[in-house]
Amino acid sequence: MEISQSIQLAPSVNLSRHGRHKNPYYHRDYYRQNREKLLTYSRNYYGVKKIVESLTKENSLKNGVKKFSLTGTRNIASSNSHKEAFFLKEESIQTKGSNKKRTRREILEESVDKKLIRLATKLTKESKCQPIKKGWTYPNFEEWLGKKRLLELYQQWSIRGGRRIGRKFLAFLDMDIEQAKFPNWLKGQLRKKTLLLLNRIKVCYVETKRGFHIPILSDELLLNNTLYHIDSWKQVKRIIGSIQSKGKFVIGFDSPDKVLVVNEGKCFWQIKNQAELKEILAKFFLVVGSQEKMKEKVEKKRFSTNILALSKKEPSQYLPLAKFSIQAKILSKWKTCLTDFWKVSYLSQQGKKGYFLLNSYQKPNILPNLEIGGARSILLVQGDRHSFFGRIIA
DSSP: OHHHHHOOOOOOOOOSTTGGGOOTTHHHHHHHHTHHHHHHHHHHHHHHHHHHHHHHHHTOOSSOEEEEEOTTOOOOTTOOSSSOOOOOEEEEEEOOSOOOOOOHHHHHHHHHSSTTTEEOEEEOTTSOEEESSTTTTSTTOOOOSOHHHHHHHHSOOEEEBSOEETTEEEEEEEEEOOOTTSOHHHHHHHHHHHHHHHHHHTBOEEEOSSEEEEEEEESSOOOOOEEEEEOTTTOOEEEEEEEEOBTOEEEOTTSTTOEEEOOSSBSSEEESSHHHHHHHHHTTTEEEEOHHHHHHHHHHHHHHHHHHHHHTSOGGGOOOOOEEEEEEEEEEEEEOSSTTEEEEEEEETTSOEEEEEEETTTOTTHHHHSOTTOEEEEEEEEOSSOEEEEEEOO
């Protein structure tokens, strides 16, 4: 009896659904106990997954999917040697259509013929290509009609620049060689240099009636620039094309006078940024320049010439503004686009028509006194381009 009283039974454990997991450190203890098993399983799983992905890429079909079972794999946690490997058991192959690989033309058409890239255009009476729908410059614009349907309706279709294909931006190098102002020797020289460029980059291109369209994929968005050709002897710049990127478009292949030429190389000319494009084109005497920068340079030149012209003026030309009085009949008055400025036209006593500007904010009581049809003696101040109201004499 004394021995039986000295033995103490453990308290009963509640084996309900959630009773055994009430310990807050349950998951930590479980990980410590099964750490090696969990690590070996994760290494096996992710190692087999990588090799399955590589095999599926190599043996991928046009319209088929291969299924693999990951049964019977060995431990590849320490598979640094070729002896340790894993086994893949191929279960089934689902194929749709033929096993023929896609051509470059099909890849190019599939990547470009998308809702966010294609554009519906038509020729106007002035033989200019114009988009049919409004808002096509917006980033979320979509063209629901496919390439074949657009060709049936409008006999052409276009491709938008500056759009994303995967992680890269689409642009086009539009080269217009066949221009009426170019002599024949220059056209032949430009065509020869363009073919040398195409032979080097080895890319598919579109041959047009006036030149070439070269598709470009870049890591950074290209700017809309003008393409110049520099004569190596006379150092003369001639505009021969442009870079069509964001907010621009080119007419797609299979349109009239647009023939796709498929080379053995890639479908797109793949570059990193604008600097790489300029570096490659400079080797063929082609210079990329922005139209906005060219305009800024012209405006700076004009501004500098105006300053030089003013500096050469004599001091007598910097006299104060002239004031003169006229006897005028008020013909009309109306408000201009400038705030608080009115334009008043008059007929002078000599029979000549003119006008002056009146600031209604500084002189609010003058405008009612200038009645249409009435004659007034007015003092005006002559400026560089316009005459301004001074005061009413009588």
